[in-house]
Amino acid sequence: MSLSFDDSIRFCPHCGRPIQRRHVAGRLRPHCPDCQVTFFADPKLAVAVLIVQQGKVVLQRRTIDPGLGRWTFPSGFVERGERVEDAALREVREEVGLEVKLTRLLGLYSTPGHPVVLAVYLAEPIGGRLAAGDETDDVALFAADELPELAFEHDEEIIRAWLSETGQPP
Structure with missing residues (x-):
């Protein structure tokens, strides 16, 4: 089983808090509720x-x-x-x-x-x-x-x- 970038992020690299998933720009993406940072997977x-x-x-x-x-x-x-x-x-x-x-x-x-x-x-x-x-x-x-x-x-x-x-x- 291979993980996508979105699945591999479990903790925020900025603050260490657990990542949540949030709909942003039409897709479910990793998001830190504390930092308010959304992570986008680049090709x-x-x-x-x-x-x-x-x-x-x-x-x-x-x-x-x-x-x-x-x-x-x-x-x-x-x-x-x-x-x-x-x-x-x-x-x-x-x-x-x-x-x-x-x-x-x-x-x-x-x-x-x-x-x-x-x-x-x-x-x-x-x-x-x-x-x-x-x-x-x-x-x-x-x-x-x-x-x-x-x-x-x-x-x-x-x-x-x-x-x-x-x-x-x-």
Whole structure:
């Protein structure tokens, strides 16, 4: 069982009093009746990078859950205080061994009830060489019509967005 942010707060971090739940802005939220502070759960930002090399997409096969054994883009969480673009460059370097130039933001992806917002960038390689990182056991190039089983719900949606921009049929 996983706790949501709202369920995990039991005591006020300001005064130590037990937290109550109160309807604020249309939702039941943690609220301290003594401090009159309402706690709002912020989303967690992650990045993914769709790298196009020789007309094919760079994908990595994951060695960890979620998505164990399936393929996805280089991706990961943005660290507090880190620029989103720098997180994207770092994840590519760590996970597939490439240095890339981010060409543009492809889109933002989220799922209702899920705390992660995914910022997806398009990129082109400018250095390094393909090599599996710590969380992957293989890295490969795939044509859009020969994709393996993808790891995450948004992966196919991201591919479709890229293909529609290039004029290729999804």
